[in-house]
Amino acid sequence: MREHTEHTGQAGNTPSATEVDLGTTLLRQAATALEAEHAEAAAFNLVRQALAIRQTPAPQELAELTDSLLNHCASLAVGVETIPAEQRPARGAGALRDWAQLRADGPADGPLGSWSYARQLALVARNLLQAIREHRGAALERAAYVGRPSLPPLAPSSR
Numbered sequence: 034m035r036e037h038t039e040h041t042g043q044a045g046n047t048p049s050a051t052e053v054d055l056g057t058t059l060l061r062q063a064a065t066a067l068e069a070e071h072a073e074a075a076a077f078n079l080v081r082q083a084l085a086i087r088q089t090p091a092p093q094e095l096a097e098l099t100d101s102l103l104n105h106c107a108s109l110a111v112g113v114e115t116i117p118a119e120q121r122p123a124r125g126a127g128a129l130r131d132w133a134q135l136r137a138d139g140p141a142d143g144p145l146g147s148w149s150y151a152r153q154l155a156l157v158a159r160n161l162l163q164a165i166r167e168h169r170g171a172a173l174e175r176a177a178y179v180g181r182p183s184l185p186p187l188a189p190s191s192r
Contacts, residue, residue: 072105072108073162073165073166075105076105076108076109076158076162077159077162079098079101079102079105079155079158080102080105080155080158080159080162082098083098083102083151083152083154083155084152084155084156084159086148086152089144089145089148090148092147095147095148095151096147098151099140099147099150099151099154102151102154102155102158103154105158106132106135106154106157106158106161109158109161109162109165110128110129110132110161112161112165113125113128113129113161113164113165114129116164116165116168120168120171121164121168122164122167122168122171124160124163124164124167125160125161125164125165125167125168127160128157128160128161128164129161131153131156131157131160132157132161135150135153135154135157
């Protein structure tokens, strides 16, 4: 897929052709979107798994779970931080605050400290993910209307 445009040269008014390979650009955008969806799905599955645990898991399993949750929280926090502050859902602002607090404090001492820490990380990851999805949904809802100068916007069903 190529886009072909002609431009007039400034020196001699001779048209010059510029080719842009749109296929590569579109593939990169699609791959990025698919990677983001895959990462969100993986985070969602891990959060669901972590919140379903009812008994203290083995220390190795808990360490792996905590490590995965820390990685997902870090990447989801970056996603929420890219949302402009005035458009950021309240859930996202609270989740970022909780994420900063969890990073600063770490797991508590005691027999349930590391398990409670993993559970809190799962809750923060869930809130970060929901904030991203809320923002994306609001953006799609805003984009569904077509603005027309001096006329009311077109609703999606009237197109």
